[in-house]
Amino acid sequence: MITLRNLTKRYGELTAVDGLDLEVQPGKVTGFLGPNGAGKSTTMRMVVGLDLPTKGQALVGGRRYADLRWPLREVGALLDAKAVHPGRSVKAHLLALARSNRIPARRVDEVLETVGMGKVAKRRAGGLSLGMSQRFGIAAALLGDPPVLLFDEPVNGLDPDGVRWVRQLMRSLAAEGRTIFLSSHLMSEMQLTADQLVVIGRGRLITDVPMRELISGGSSVSVVCPDAAGLAALEARLPAARAVSLNELLVPGATPQQVGDLAYELGIRLHALRENEVSLEQKYMELTEHAVEYGATR
Numbered sequence: 001m002i003t004l005r006n007l008t009k010r011y012g013e014l015t016a017v018d019g020l021d022l023e024v025q026p027g028k029v030t031g032f033l034g035p036n037g038a039g040k041s042t043t044m045r046m047v048v049g050l051d052l053p054t055k056g057q058a059l060v061g062g063r064r065y066a067d068l069r070w071p072l073r074e075v076g077a078l079l080d081a082k083a084v085h086p087g088r089s090v091k092a093h094l095l096a097l098a099r100s101n102r103i104p105a106r107r108v109d110e111v112l113e114t115v116g117m118g119k120v121a122k123r124r125a126g127g128l129s130l131g132m133s134q135r136f137g138i139a140a141a142l143l144g145d146p147p148v149l150l151f152d153e154p155v156n157g158l159d160p161d162g163v164r165w166v167r168q169l170m171r172s173l174a175a176e177g178r179t180i181f182l183s184s185h186l187m188s189e190m191q192l193t194a195d196q197l198v199v200i201g202r203g204r205l206i207t208d209v210p211m212r213e214l215i216s217g218g219s220s221v222s223v224v225c226p227d228a229a230g231l232a233a234l235e236a237r238l239p240a241a242r243a244v245s246l247n248e249l250l251v252p253g254a255t256p257q258q259v260g261d262l263a264y265e266l267g268i269r270l271h272a273l274r275e276n277e278v279s280l281e282q283k284y285m286e287l288t289e290h291a292v293e294y295g296a297t298r
């Protein structure tokens with residue numbers, strides 16, 4: 001579990017993180033969203049002791065990072081995939097990390113296999129492609145087999161196959177009971193990966209909500225009916241319905257079952273009956289409408 005208590009970070013005049021209170025629970029993937037500059041990376045950096053809070057606390061398993069004896073065994077993080085010694089080999093870098101936290105050397109080969117880098121262990125870390133660097137960073141995060149993992153934009157630079165691999169990895173790590181805290185700007189991917197969503201804007205919490213709850217509210221049903229009289233009869237019985245074309249109605253707040261049963265009762269022929277879920281992207285845009293700091297003006 002990750003616990004943030006009144007977590008605050010100021011850089012001079014700028015308040016990057018502003019009194020965040022949050023519990024990131026184990027056994028779930030928690031997505032961490034917010035516009036550019038909202039304070040996501042700064043928050044994650046404070047959890048792993050790379051930045052000190054101006055006020056408040058960030059705790060891993062109830063303890064501050066600085067108080068963890070073998071931090072890599074408690075929390076793993078991929079924050080900046082390019083932040084490695086460029087001249088060292090992939091394997092040497094991981095071996096050094098392992099030694100610093102008394103992690104057995106065989107674990108290095110294991111994590112390299114997990115991320116599909118067994119064959120490039122001897123390559124220089126500085127010569128890796130962006131996608132390979134991401135995999136390498138994930139290997140480093142997994143090294144200590146920690147119960148808590150943070151990933152800042154892990155799919156950045158990955159090909160579609162890699163993106164899917166990361167999604168499956170996140171899901172399986174959460175299924176093992178770990179705490180997974182994941183930031184990404186790819187809404188469609190986040191919708192497929194996260195169970196819980198934390199949205200921040202200008203350093204403040206906007207919402208902390210289960211994904212299902214967020215995207216289920218506000219769904220609608222589309223009904224396609226080939227004859228005008230049938231469509232009019234349906235519209236008359238569905239007060240929220242509005243025509244979107246000559247043969248189609250949109251019914252906000254209804255379920256396909258309700259509309260299908262009504263059509264059956266009225267003896268009306270339908271050509272299509274579709275549920276339109278609200279996308280995470282749509283909900284996210286609504287939630288962060290007033291929190292976008294560096295948005296385009298048009």
Ligand SMILES: Nc1ncnc2c1ncn2[C@@H]1O[C@H](COP(=O)(O)OP(=O)(O)OP(=O)(O)O)[C@@H](O)[C@H]1O
Pocket residue numbers: 011014016034035036037038039040041042043
């Ligand atoms: N070391 C620093 N010194 C001064 N300002 C900083 C520093 N690090 C971050 N900031 C500022 O703090 C704010 C939050 O930045 P942060 O990188 O945490 O946002 P983010 O949500 O991760 O953004 P993005 O989605 O663009 O990665 C920004 O305004 C940023 O410019």
